[in-house]
Amino acid sequence: MTDVIVIGGGVIGLSIAWELSGYGLSVRVLEQGQFGREASWAGAGMLPPGNLANARTPEARLRGATHQLWPDWTNRLTSSTGMDNGFSRSGGVEVRFPDDADFSGWKNGVNALKEEGILIETEDVSEIKRRFPALNPEISQAYYLPDFCQVRNPRHLKALQIGCSIRGVELVAEAPVQKIRTRGDRVEAVHAGGNDHRAAEFVFAGGAWSGEFLSQLGIRLEIEPVKGQIVLLRTSQPAFPCVIQVGREYLVPRNDGRILVGSTEERTGFDKRNTAEAIGDLIRFAERLVPNLKHAEFERCWAGLRPYSATDRPYIGRLPRLNNACIAAGHYRYGLHLSPITAVLIRQILLKQPVQLPDDCRVAPGSDPGSFW
Numbered sequence: 001m002t003d004v005i006v007i008g009g010g011v012i013g014l015s016i017a018w019e020l021s022g023y024g025l026s027v028r029v030l031e032q033g034q035f036g037r038e039a040s041w042a043g044a045g046m047l048p049p050g051n052l053a054n055a056r057t058p059e060a061r062l063r064g065a066t067h068q069l070w071p072d073w074t075n076r077l078t079s080s081t082g083m084d085n086g087f088s089r090s091g092g093v094e095v096r097f098p099d100d101a102d103f104s105g106w107k108n109g110v111n112a113l114k115e116e117g118i119l120i121e122t123e124d125v126s127e128i129k130r131r132f133p134a135l136n137p138e139i140s141q142a143y144y145l146p147d148f149c150q151v152r153n154p155r156h157l158k159a160l161q162i163g164c165s166i167r168g169v170e171l172v173a174e175a176p177v178q179k180i181r182t183r184g185d186r187v188e189a190v191h192a193g194g195n196d197h198r199a200a201e202f203v204f205a206g207g208a209w210s211g212e213f214l215s216q217l218g219i220r221l222e223i224e225p226v227k228g229q230i231v232l233l234r235t236s237q238p239a240f241p242c243v244i245q246v247g248r249e250y251l252v253p254r255n256d257g258r259i260l261v262g263s264t265e266e267r268t269g270f271d272k273r274n275t276a277e278a279i280g281d282l283i284r285f286a287e288r289l290v291p292n293l294k295h296a297e298f299e300r301c302w303a304g305l306r307p308y309s310a311t312d313r314p315y316i317g318r319l320p321r322l323n324n325a326c327i328a329a330g331h332y333r334y335g336l337h338l339s340p341i342t343a344v345l346i347r348q349i350l351l352k353q354p355v356q357l358p359d360d361c362r363v364a365p366g367s368d369p370g371s372f373w
């Protein structure tokens, strides 16, 4: 019998499969469509800095732990597959215009980064304008984070699929899991594509679909899809080297002259259509931040469904009442970044190894999350 069946082939499911198979477990991943084509493909690939040593909140601890893992995770994946996932320490600058509201929010943000011990190379807006001359000279405040990284997520997903195949993971596409069959306190099988799939352990990693899907087990997960639209622009020369953020909107430059402009947060169910209003707003945002982008070529746009979790943290852990089922879902805006630590935590749980992070980072669903740990 297969050791582990993973349901969902996004970055979370594939990372878990890659990690588990590296520890000698036999793994099958069931994906309802094509692998890595949903939120994980649509995302911008930003990997913000963290510092586990000084992290005080569960969110900061997960971010700090995963940030440490990324370089080694990338190296191992590249040496196994020969694929470059585009991971780079590109740096990131956060900027503010004089008419942006909420100055105290800006100050609190900077202070929180300092308390966490995250390196801020400069807060001198004149220096930042000198360093990144493409920026609109009207910006009034800025700081630069040299440890801000990025990954080209479509390449990373390809590398994970190849890495999984090399390790013998069975990747089954077009296999929507419709039913979960339980017996007592165990999941016996999941039903997909006309077949029952049995395993010793099951991991549910269905992203934005997880809430609806797991309701058949009587489990109430507060996960819902939140649409994010992205515009892809192209310039003949890279216009600037680092990620630029204004609050929750951003420009992410790739080293081939492409620039991702993101993103919206819309509660429109499972609708992935682009809208004229959102795309117009994103283009205006890009032009305001980097005026020269008005000459950029419009390449394409798309949308993805982030798995929003009402707890503000992903669900990572054992499912209630079931001894052989885990969940790893609800990573909202940070699932690419948190994918290595999620995979490590699931491996530690399944192999009964010491779990790396304190309890409050591991949220299982139910009325009393603590009781599942």
Ligand SMILES: Cc1cc2nc3c(=O)[nH]c(=O)nc-3n(C[C@H](O)[C@H](O)[C@H](O)COP(=O)(O)OP(=O)(O)OC[C@H]3O[C@@H](n4cnc5c(N)ncnc54)[C@H](O)[C@@H]3O)c2cc1C
Binding pocket: 007, 008, 009, 010, 011, 012, 013, 030, 031, 032, 033, 034, 035, 036, 037, 038, 039, 040, 041, 042, 043, 044, 045, 046, 047, 175, 176, 177, 178, 205, 206, 207, 208, 209, 210, 213, 227, 228, 229, 230, 262, 263, 303, 304, 305, 306, 307, 328, 329, 330, 331, 332, 333, 334, 335, 336, 337, 338
């Ligand atoms: C516009 C946008 C920008 C983003 N930017 C960033 C960023 O810069 N940095 C970052 O870290 N994160 C970012 N994110 C968030 C990140 O993309 C997600 O958190 C992450 O991709 C979630 O991964 P996942 O594997 O859980 O979900 P998904 O990638 O959606 O994968 C879930 C998979 O499960 C499959 N599935 C569902 N139900 C079933 C079933 N019953 N049977 C079989 N298969 C099933 C689905 O088909 C899907 O392929 C962004 C997201 C969006 C949309």
